Amino acid sequence: MNTLIYTSVLGFGLMVLEVIKLRKWISPILILGLSILFGINIHDWNQPGSFMGNMLEVNNFTVGFNALAIFITLLILMLASEYYADEEHHISDYMAIMTFVLCGAQMMLGYTNLVMFFIGVETLSISLYALSGSKRFDIKSNEAGFKYFLMGSFASGFLLFGIALVYGATQSFDLNKIAEYASGDVVTPLFLTGVLLILFALFFKVSAAPFHFWAPDVYEGAPSIITAFMSTLVKVVGFAAFYKFLHVFAYLIPLKFEWLIVTVAILSLVTGNLSALAQDNFKRLMAYSGISHAGYLLIGLIGAATFPSSSILYYGFGYALSTIGAFSIAMAVFKSTGSEDISAFNGLGKKNPILAACLSATMLGLAGIPPFAGFFGKFYIFSEALQNGHFYLVLIGILSSMVGVYYYMKVVIAMYAKPANETKIEISLTNQLVMWLCLVLVLIVGIMPSLVTGLF
Amino acid sequence: MLSLELLFIPLLAAILLLFANEKAAKPLALVFGLVEAVFTVYAYQVFQQNGSEAFEFQMPWVNKPQINIHFGLDGISLLMVILTNLLVPFIVLSGFNRDTKRPAVFYALISFMHFALLGVFMALDGFIYYIFWELALIPIYFIAFNWGDENSPKVTLKFFIYTLAGSLLMLFGFLYLYMGMPNHSLDWSVLSTQHTCSCNQTWLFWMFFAAFAIKIPIIPFHTWQPDTYKSAPTQGTMLLSGIMLKMGTYSLLRWLLPIFPAGMIEWQPIVITLSVTGIVYASIIAIMQRDLKKLFAYSSIAHVGLIAAGIFTLSVEGIQGSLVQMLAHGINVVGLFFCADIILNRKGTLQIHQLGGIRLQSPWFAAFFLIVVLGAVALPLTNGFVGEFMLLYSLFKYNVWLGAVAGTSVILGAVYMLKMYQTAILGDTTEHSEPMEALQWNEKVVLIGIISLIFILGIFPGIVTNLTQPAIDQLIKLI
Numbered sequence: 009m010n011t012l013i014y015t016s017v018l019g020f021g022l023m024v025l026e027v028i029k030l031r032k033w034i035s036p037i038l039i040l041g042l043s044i045l046f047g048i049n050i051h052d053w054n055q056p057g058s059f060m061g062n063m064l065e066v067n068n069f070t071v072g073f074n075a076l077a078i079f080i081t082l083l084i085l086m087l088a089s090e091y092y093a094d095e096e097h098h099i100s101d102y103m104a105i106m107t108f109v110l111c112g113a114q115m116m117l118g119y120t121n122l123v124m125f126f127i128g129v130e131t132l133s134i135s136l137y138a139l140s141g142s143k144r145f146d147i148k149s150n151e152a153g154f155k156y157f158l159m160g161s162f163a164s165g166f167l168l169f170g171i172a173l174v175y176g177a178t179q180s181f182d183l184n185k186i187a188e189y190a191s192g193d194v195v196t197p198l199f200l201t202g203v204l205l206i207l208f209a210l211f212f213k214v215s216a217a218p219f220h221f222w223a224p225d226v227y228e229g230a231p232s233i234i235t236a237f238m239s240t241l242v243k244v245v246g247f248a249a250f251y252k253f254l255h256v257f258a259y260l261i262p263l264k265f266e267w268l269i270v271t272v273a274i275l276s277l278v279t280g281n282l283s284a285l286a287q288d289n290f291k292r293l294m295a296y297s298g299i300s301h302a303g304y305l306l307i308g309l310i311g312a313a314t315f316p317s318s319s320i321l322y323y324g325f326g327y328a329l330s331t332i333g334a335f336s337i338a339m340a341v342f343k344s345t346g347s348e349d350i351s352a353f354n355g356l357g358k359k360n361p362i363l364a365a366c367l368s369a370t371m372l373g374l375a376g377i378p379p380f381a382g383f384f385g386k387f388y389i390f391s392e393a394l395q396n397g398h399f400y401l402v403l404i405g406i407l408s409s410m411v412g413v414y415y416y417m418k419v420v421i422a423m424y425a426k427p428a429n430e431t432k433i434e435i436s437l438t439n440q441l442v443m444w445l446c447l448v449l450v451l452i453v454g455i456m457p458s459l460v461t462g463l464f
Numbered sequence: 465m466l467s468l469e470l471l472f473i474p475l476l477a478a479i480l481l482l483f484a485n486e487k488a489a490k491p492l493a494l495v496f497g498l499v500e501a502v503f504t505v506y507a508y509q510v511f512q513q514n515g516s517e518a519f520e521f522q523m524p525w526v527n528k529p530q531i532n533i534h535f536g537l538d539g540i541s542l543l544m545v546i547l548t549n550l551l552v553p554f555i556v557l558s559g560f561n562r563d564t565k566r567p568a569v570f571y572a573l574i575s576f577m578h579f580a581l582l583g584v585f586m587a588l589d590g591f592i593y594y595i596f597w598e599l600a601l602i603p604i605y606f607i608a609f610n611w612g613d614e615n616s617p618k619v620t621l622k623f624f625i626y627t628l629a630g631s632l633l634m635l636f637g638f639l640y641l642y643m644g645m646p647n648h649s650l651d652w653s654v655l656s657t658q659h660t661c662s663c664n665q666t667w668l669f670w671m672f673f674a675a676f677a678i679k680i681p682i683i684p685f686h687t688w689q690p691d692t693y694k695s696a697p698t699q700g701t702m703l704l705s706g707i708m709l710k711m712g713t714y715s716l717l718r719w720l721l722p723i724f725p726a727g728m729i730e731w732q733p734i735v736i737t738l739s740v741t742g743i744v745y746a747s748i749i750a751i752m753q754r755d756l757k758k759l760f761a762y763s764s765i766a767h768v769g770l771i772a773a774g775i776f777t778l779s780v781e782g783i784q785g786s787l788v789q790m791l792a793h794g795i796n797v798v799g800l801f802f803c804a805d806i807i808l809n810r811k812g813t814l815q816i817h818q819l820g821g822i823r824l825q826s827p828w829f830a831a832f833f834l835i836v837v838l839g840a841v842a843l844p845l846t847n848g849f850v851g852e853f854m855l856l857y858s859l860f861k862y863n864v865w866l867g868a869v870a871g872t873s874v875i876l877g878a879v880y881m882l883k884m885y886q887t888a889i890l891g892d893t894t895e896h897s898e899p900m901e902a903l904q905w906n907e908k909v910v911l912i913g914i915i916s917l918i919f920i921l922g923i924f925p926g927i928v929t930n931l932t933q934p935a936i937d938q939l940i941k942l943i
Contacts, residue, residue, distance in 0.1 A: 372602065388529075409632060417621060421621065462527070
């Protein structure tokens with residue numbers, strides 16, 4: 009709870025800094041502030057509580073995911089301080105809005121009341137609409153912001169409508185009361201429709217197919233740093249919230265909604281992986297790869313009743329850190345070459361072998377090859393699904409991992425096999441720091457998964 | 465504990481090499497290879513005296529799912545470890561007078577590959593085994609990709625996807641087994657004693673077999689192999705053909721047979737027929753090859769086809785023969801590819817019809833090459849003979865007709881090998897033929913080393929059979 013308050017304070021504080029002309033201090037203060045927030049958050053470990061008239065809760069689940077969310081934000085903001093170095097006069101806006109995204113994320117993680125959930129989703133989304141369109145003179149960025157806003161508003165509409173219907177059926181916004189109702193004997197169609205609509209909105213937020221159409225365009229058009237932010241934080245938090253929501257309906261899912269989640273998972277795996285094959289743009293590739301990862305995570309969510317949340321955390325950790333590691337290198341390459349295509353990586357293996365090796369490692373991590381964290385992440389999900397008897401789902405998952413290897417390897421091939429162009433790649437110290445941090449953590453957690461899965 | 469030390473040396477080498485000076489890389493890699501080889505001799509002594517106890521290592525790693533780090537050795541694993549540790553110094557040494565770009569990284573990858581291969585041969589927990597199996601793929605992919613010829617990006621991607629497809633199926637199989645085991649364990653001792661029902665074995669067999677058949681490769685899973693062998697740098701090809709494909713045949717014995725005895729028996733006729741067909745098919749294609757490396761690649765398919773067929777006869781002779789032949793094939797094929805590399809280095813081409821007259825220019829090389837070729841066509845007193853004899857014998861015992869068909873491979877093998885030798889080495893020099901420079905010291909060491917191994921194992925096959933006999937007896941009991 010304190011974490012949320014201090015995060016908001018930090019966000020406002022940044023804007024005040026702008027007013028009192030301390031612009032240069034924004035990045036250091038933000039990074040320091042987030043580190044302190046990380047500590048405050050950890051302090052709540054094993055001290056569960058409920059706040060704001062039962063609207064927010066703190067327990068080890070929220071603390072664990074909060075820690076990951078804050079850490080992702082920290083890494084991204086480190087990259088952002090570099091990315092926005094040339095745009096000093098806007099920096100406070102960007103940084104503050106990104107901090108507010110984190111606020112929204114924390115609400116989505118801690119909600120025990122659907123109203124709080126909605127507020128969290130909106131805080132997160134509206135900040136992101138603004139950020140996607142933040143390159144004001146770039147037509148693609150404008151398109152991205154506008155498209156995301158339009159589609160996102162529809163999803164929010166669905167969400168709100170769903171919440172209203174659920175309220176109509178249960179006379180409550182409270183998750184516990186809803187859970188009580190859902191485990192009762194009579195479940196009205198009104199209630200089921202409401203849940204269905206909420207599920208649609210959630211599918212949209214985590215960009216699962218067929219609710220994914222916004223993702224490639226928005227990822228491509230948005231500034232790279234925002235793409236990295238969206239594809240990591242939003243996905244991880246979205247899935248945590250999704251998990252929490254499904255957990256409420258532990259008894260209801262197998263009966264009513266399993267087919268839906270199974271279908272969406274299969275669709276995400278197939279469309280995500282197959283479309284990724286045809287991409288030439290790195291950011292679009294990451295968008296489709298994100299869709300396919302949503303598919304894997306959905307397989308895990310089917311067993312939400314029994315699936316340990318720590319496995320979702322583990323998967324999220326591996327996915328987010330590999331992605332940020334990849335973006336920390338990709339952004340340096342984009343900046344130097346001025347292109348965001350996979351061909352921008354051509355010959356990186358010759359020009360800068362260390363960067364190329366690190367990027368290869370993150371790609372292998374995303375593809376789920378041991379010893380990186382991606383391997384055990386997939387492993388937990390598949391073994392859980394097998395235990396629940398989802399035999400074909402696992403087979404499809406494994407086949408699509410194979411396709412995944414192909415397109416992740418496309419980047420590797422570009423780096424090593426294609427002739428180098430003249431441009432020299434310059435990478436700043438900050439980016440290097442983030443890159444090494446991600447890589448080392450992904451490797452450590454990949455070798456010792458118990459570090460994360462043993463948490464709760 | 466000794467198993468950990470065996471693993472540790474190449475890993476240390478890989479890490480040190482990454483930071484090594486470019487000039488120091490080759491000697492450093494060689495020193496580590498030799499240390500490991502000497503250590504293997506020591507390990508062999510220990511094994512003879514104390515058996516496998518000294519190599520046992522078990523430690524919990526992840527508690528959910530239950531994964532233990534479990535390494536151990538029996539005669540079969542030790543044989544594979546010996547093969548690996550014998551060949552790696554030769555493979556390193558063979559590159560001494562070649563220009564390799566960025567040698568530090570190259571030899572670091574070779575050492576890492578060495579580490580992963582040893583891990584595969586010593587792992588006794590399904591997960592650990594799977595992880596090492598995957599780890600072995602990454603360095604060889606980059607070796608083939610980065611240091612290969614102009615076709616290698618396309619070719620290695622195919623190789624990568626192919627083998628990864630196999631391993632993912634295997635992962636699926638392991639997961640299924642893990643779920644089915646009453647106490648959720650993938651430890652080898654559990655898997656080999658508590659069998660799943662034969663209804664499951666029927667299809668699970670193929671999940672594993674596909675992975676192994678792709679690595680070996682058994683026809684029709686072989687299409688990645690000839691191109692990859694051709695495009696990869698010679699040292700990569702040596703690793704691939706000499707050691708890495710033994711991962712497949714070894715795994716047939718270590719994992720497939722103990723876990724799915726019923727599945728083995730059920731699919732035995734089909735797999736043997738496939739293998740025997742593959743032997744003849746690959747031999748005939750080999751006759752038509754114009755490129756030396758491709759010819760060796762197809763001959764390799766023929767040889768390992770026979771090994772796989774021998775294993776699937778599920779008889780003592782077949783398995784014993786396959787082990788002898790695995791060792792022999794590893795040594796011979798490294799010798800063959802090394803000779804091809806020497807020719808390529810001197811003549812700039814591997815097209816057989818453009819060569820010729822090498823005997824006149826370099827009689828020593830011609831003699832060395834001849835011995836390796838004779839080893840590959842299984843002349844008595846060379847290492848190829850014993851294994852091939854035992855394998856054919858076991859096939860005859862299984863089915864006379866299949867045995868007879870497989871037997872033609874000996875004749876076909878002689879045809880393509882000797883025909884190649886005649887055109888490439890004997891005869892007159894062709895018009896544009898380059899001069900053949902004398903052999904360098906490192907090339908002599910490698911060739912003499914390989915040739916002595918060919919003779920030692922040909923004359924005293926008992927070294928291998930005594931080592932593996934107890935382990936084979938145990939395996940046969942499982943069926």
